[in-house]
Amino acid sequence: MKLTTVLAGGLAGALTLNLLHETYRQIDKDAPKIHLIGEEALLKILKSANLPLPKNRDELYKWTLAGDIISNTAFYSLIAAGKPKNLLKRALILSMSAGVAGVFAPKKMGLNNAPTDRTLETKVLTVLWYTLGGSAAAGVMKAFKR
Structure with missing residues (x-):
């Protein structure tokens, strides 16, 4: 598969995941707040x-957010x-595993x-969002491959 196809799929997955997360957390106060874990991790890394x-x-x-998009693009490209x-x-398999790991x-x-x-x-929403991101990545890769 061409690198552009792989990266386009990975980016589609990353954007799907982040758009779901960012949109839903504005609607539901009980939504997963994945960004808070990312912020905490980033601060620990920078400080250390x-x-x-x-x-x-x-x-x-x-x-x-920039780190999430870059790292999730790379992750979803593994598909x-x-x-x-x-x-x-x-x-x-990969995206459901990432969702479970996110929990x-x-x-x-x-x-x-x-x-x-x-x-x-x-x-459930954490696992679902990662899974939908993986499905979007695969869909774009499949569409671009044609």
């Missing part, structure tokens, strides 16, 4: 590396690895897990 910190919450949010006929199966990994990494582990709703 003695790098400059964002000047304010707005800047921290923007840095985290293209392997036989084309297994694209959707790989998308579902359970923060605590194991010393981060606050409440933003995605607070209620059954936050857990």
Whole structure:
């Protein structure tokens, strides 16, 4: 598969995930707040590396969002690895696994897990959003491949 196709699919998955997250958290106060985990992780990394910190919450949010889009693009691009006929199966397995990790990994990494582990709703929505991102990535890759 061409690199442009792979990256377009990865970006589609990342944008789908972030648009779902950003839109839904404006509507429902109990929505997963994945961005808070990203912000906490980014601050820990910057502090441990003695790098400059964002000047304010707005800047921290923007840095985290940019990092999310870049890292999720790279992650969703992995869906293209392997036989084309297994694209959707790989998308579902990888993206559901990422959603489950989004619920359970923060605590194991010393981060606050409440933003995605607070209620059954936050857990289900976290897994669902990552899965929909993977489905979007696979769909774009498949469409561009034609």
